[in-house]
Amino acid sequence: MGRLTTAYEQAVTAHRQARSHLDTALGALASPATPADPPGDADLAARLAVLGGTLATPRPGARALTDAPVPVRLGEAITPQGGFPAVVPLAGGTHLAVDTDARDPRVAALLRALVLRLVATAPAGGVRVVGLDPAALGTAFLPLRPLLDAGVLAPAAGTETEIVALLDDAERHARTAQHDARPDQRLLLIVAASTPAPRELARLAALTHAGPAAAVCVLLAGLPPGTPAEPAPPLGATTRLRLTDRYAHVGDPPDAPFSHDGSGLAVPVLLDGDPPAESVRVLAGHLAAATRRDEALHVADLLPERRWAESSATGLRTVIGRAGRQLQLGASDAAPRPEAVAGAVGREPAMVAFDDATPHWLVGGRTGAGKTVFLLDALYSLAARYSPAELQLYLLDFKEGVSFTEFVPTERDPSWLPHARAVGIESDREYGLAVLRELRRELGRRAATLKRHGVTKLADLPADGRVPRIVAVIDEFHVLLAGNDNVAREAVAMLEELARKGRSYGVHLVLASQSMSGIEALYGKADAVFGQFPLRVALPGGNGVLDPLNDAAGALPVGSAVLNTAAGAPGANTPVRFPDAHAGAADIAALRHELWQARPAGSRAPAVFRGYDPAHVEQDPTYAGLRPGGRRPLALVGRTVDVDGTSALFTLDATPGRHLGVVGTSPVGADLLRAATLGLARQHAPGEARFLLAPLVAAADEAADETTAALTAAGHHATQLDAAGLREQVTALAAPAAPPAGRTYLVVFGVDAASAVLGRADPTTFRSALDDLRTVLREGPGHGVHLLGWWRGLRRLADDLGGSQHRDDVACLVALNVPGPELALHLGVTDLAYTPRSNRALLVDRHDQRVRLIVPFTRPGHQPDEEH
Numbered sequence: 001m002g003r004l005t006t007a008y009e010q011a012v013t014a015h016r017q018a019r020s021h022l023d024t025a026l027g028a029l030a031s032p033a034t035p036a037d038p039p040g041d042a043d044l045a046a047r048l049a050v051l052g053g054t055l056a057t058p059r060p061g062a063r064a065l066t067d068a069p070v071p072v073r074l075g076e077a078i079t080p081q082g083g084f085p086a087v088v089p090l091a092g093g094t095h096l097a098v099d100t101d102a103r104d105p106r107v108a109a110l111l112r113a114l115v116l117r118l119v120a121t122a123p124a125g126g127v128r129v130v131g132l133d134p135a136a137l138g139t140a141f142l143p144l145r146p147l148l149d150a151g152v153l154a155p156a157a158g159t160e161t162e163i164v165a166l167l168d169d170a171e172r173h174a175r176t177a178q179h180d181a182r183p184d185q186r187l188l189l190i191v192a193a194s195t196p197a198p199r200e201l202a203r204l205a206a207l208t209h210a211g212p213a214a215a216v217c218v219l220l221a222g223l224p225p226g227t228p229a230e231p232a233p234p235l236g237a238t239t240r241l242r243l244t245d246r247y248a249h250v251g252d253p254p255d256a257p258f259s260h261d262g263s264g265l266a267v268p269v270l271l272d273g274d275p276p277a278e279s280v281r282v283l284a285g286h287l288a289a290a291t292r293r294d295e296a297l298h299v300a301d302l303l304p305e306r307r308w309a310e311s312s313a314t315g316l317r318t319v320i321g322r323a324g325r326q327l328q329l330g331a332s333d334a335a336p337r338p339e340a341v342a343g344a345v346g347r348e349p350a351m352v353a354f355d356d357a358t359p360h361w362l363v364g365g366r367t368g369a370g371k372t373v374f375l376l377d378a379l380y381s382l383a384a385r386y387s388p389a390e391l392q393l394y395l396l397d398f399k400e401g402v403s404f405t406e407f408v409p410t411e412r413d414p415s416w417l418p419h420a421r422a423v424g425i426e427s428d429r430e431y432g433l434a435v436l437r438e439l440r441r442e443l444g445r446r447a448a449t450l451k452r453h454g455v456t457k458l459a460d461l462p463a464d465g466r467v468p469r470i471v472a473v474i475d476e477f478h479v480l481l482a483g484n485d486n487v488a489r490e491a492v493a494m495l496e497e498l499a500r501k502g503r504s505y506g507v508h509l510v511l512a513s514q515s516m517s518g519i520e521a522l523y524g525k526a527d528a529v530f531g532q533f534p535l536r537v538a539l540p541g542g543n544g545v546l547d548p549l550n551d552a553a554g555a556l557p558v559g560s561a562v563l564n565t566a567a568g569a570p571g572a573n574t575p576v577r578f579p580d581a582h583a584g585a586a587d588i589a590a591l592r593h594e595l596w597q598a599r600p601a602g603s604r605a606p607a608v609f610r611g612y613d614p615a616h617v618e619q620d621p622t623y624a625g626l627r628p629g630g631r632r633p634l635a636l637v638g639r640t641v642d643v644d645g646t647s648a649l650f651t652l653d654a655t656p657g658r659h660l661g662v663v664g665t666s667p668v669g670a671d672l673l674r675a676a677t678l679g680l681a682r683q684h685a686p687g688e689a690r691f692l693l694a695p696l697v698a699a700a701d702e703a704a705d706e707t708t709a710a711l712t713a714a715g716h717h718a719t720q721l722d723a724a725g726l727r728e729q730v731t732a733l734a735a736p737a738a739p740p741a742g743r744t745y746l747v748v749f750g751v752d753a754a755s756a757v758l759g760r761a762d763p764t765t766f767r768s769a770l771d772d773l774r775t776v777l778r779e780g781p782g783h784g785v786h787l788l789g790w791w792r793g794l795r796r797l798a799d800d801l802g803g804s805q806h807r808d809d810v811a812c813l814v815a816l817n818v819p820g821p822e823l824a825l826h827l828g829v830t831d832l833a834y835t836p837r838s839n840r841a842l843l844v845d846r847h848d849q850r851v852r853l854i855v856p857f858t859r860p861g862h863q864p865d866e867e868h
Helices: 002-030 044-056 105-121 139-149 160-180 198-207 277-295 338-344 371-385 429-453 486-505 526-530 585-597 668-681 698-713 723-734 751-759 769-783 794-801 804-809 820-827
Strands: 070-079 082-090 095-098 127-132 187-192 216-221 238-243 248-250 269-271 316-324 345-354 361-364 391-397 420-425 469-475 507-513 535-538 560-564 573-577 607-610 634-640 647-651 660-663 689-695 717-720 743-749 785-791 812-815 841-845 850-856
Touching: 070 105, 070 248, 082 095, 095 105, 105 127, 105 139, 105 187, 105 216, 105 269, 105 277, 127 139, 127 160, 139 277, 160 187, 160 198, 160 216, 187 198, 198 216, 248 269, 316 371, 361 371, 371 391, 371 469, 371 507, 371 585, 391 429, 420 429, 429 469, 429 486, 429 507, 486 507, 486 526, 634 660, 634 668, 634 812, 634 841, 660 668, 660 794, 668 689, 668 698, 668 743, 668 785, 668 850, 689 698, 689 723, 698 717, 698 743, 723 743, 723 751, 723 769, 751 769, 751 785, 751 794, 769 785, 769 794, 769 804, 785 794, 794 804, 794 820, 804 820
Parallel strands: 095 216, 095 238, 127 187, 187 216, 361 507, 361 535, 391 420, 391 469, 420 607, 469 507, 660 785, 660 812, 689 717, 689 743, 743 785
Antiparallel strands: 070 082, 070 269, 238 248, 316 345, 316 573, 535 560, 560 573, 634 647, 634 850, 812 841, 841 850
């Protein structure tokens, strides 16, 4: 009887409290506004009406959700006198828990309505929604698919692995938010449509205790009541919702009671149903557009506030975009959908480094994946942080493109990036090899510097001994290693050495390619080389740079990548988005000009190798510096394919055989003789040298005429000869009555065309002019006589020389479009690797044992022959 009396008294008390609460509310509705009321609060009825309408159809961008809780409508509170909107505080450190999971349609509809209202209340991009539903595999989120397509909602996690990864991300988000305290921090809305396993449920509960600074809001459905043996995990700042057959009953969150005694709202609540599908669609469309605008990345987002303010002593660090949670993918996981990756990427800056942990990068991606854009973003971001005294760049592009053209001066824009030391545009493999040789020499110089100062690290060098770090980028590096020739083998050996030693000496490599497979020169050495590249950047289609069990890049959208700092191993993937450098061309140009204007006094433009550009002797710096009076004449023939683009030349001294022979059917042979002759003329005062020119083939007429006119204009003695005149001059030069005064240059355009004339024997002496030519080749240099001849075939050259045993009688050879095996046979070598192509030639100096690929000099306005 006592227990019944107590229960009756409690019921009466609860009724009186509810009645008192209702009377107070009705009194407030009936009373007029007073001057003490805040502006806009005319009466409670108006406030409730406005609040109810606002919460039902909120205006996007109305409130930020990380600073303080916002009132969010659950449904309608029911009283005998009518209803009013029932609201709860959410976000700003507050949460909601329901005792029934989303398999109850009312709960599923409530969760969807709350998600929609919170997302709509925040500024576009201010909320990231992640869901988990182990009980129903995410079916509660299906009506919100437009939000998923808009990049606001991530696909629901259902498996244990997915839920663990989601909670890892949430905890990382909370830690970052608490540490950064940024005003633009996004709210992470975690919607649990059903409760996970106890361990993961405890992690969810812990997030409710993290406070407003964590920028996390939890909506938890299916919270178990708990038992004395296994109590439910305690929740912090959480409004509890209990469902009955028809209504929901709201409990109070801590420190914010709706009822006088803190036990909850004293009236039942009829929960709101699903928001109209059209509202979801319209809002998703608005948010997608607004989010794209808000989350658009620009190159300016990568740049520091102050230029050149950082030191590279301990490494290089920079921002390349925005990063998000790690993707935990293995062999059994399906590749992520693009929207999943987009949902995983947040606003946190994506930091990358060249340091002891990640000394070198490996970048992979299919055609059109944005590889060049990514490299430009990284390079400009580095160049804005570090001065040229801290950073130098060596840039190679092996594809038919202009990836690095903007770093060098052009006719349209004279500016350049002051950090760039060497830039190869559409580079030759030999040029790439020359750059690697230069970097290896730099390793030796730096080793000597460290030894001289008695230190082992760059960071320990004194201020007056500091050296900049070097970043060498090789785009489409597989071209450099193509085949299994001497170039490929030497390149692999040097890449392996640079990768092993570069960490200690501040030389860092970035290798980028569409494919990592099928590189023959790397067989047996791939692990030794790529094992030194712990940072992997996988763009769309770039799984080749990751572990075979890691398929995280399989479905990436363009403009995104996966960063992996564990040499591609699964479990270390961080998705990032990076800006489109091409879309921000104006900003890029402005930054480049800013850096160029700030370049140190005396800075030199980078050495540039443009693989497609012809070379002209008139533009050669060595040619411009030639003056009369030199000790030994120099014959200029082109530009060497090396880091500095040095002049390709032969010294014509008194050694037997110091003559120039040009071989090949390409008419560039005539241009090359013209360039060599003009260069020689600049080294003699008028009257000091005699030029005998024999244009014997039609393809050389124009070049020979131009050469004769230029020599005559400069005051030199220049005579044109036909085949008969050539025969007479050769005979005279072979047995001179007296040593000739000064030097004589015999320039023959098409020596093979005179073979018949030169080969005729004299009926009296039985000696031919061909015999005299061979005498000139052996003895002429001692008398100051040099031949500059163009043969259109190697066999004819060998015949004119008198066989292979006399090949050194023309020691200076330039091979044009001559097949490599034929050239090797003529030279008597077995390891010559030469593939003739347009605008290239091979320079061979048999006396100096020198073999170099060159860009031969051509006449201005005359394009190199395409067959060459």
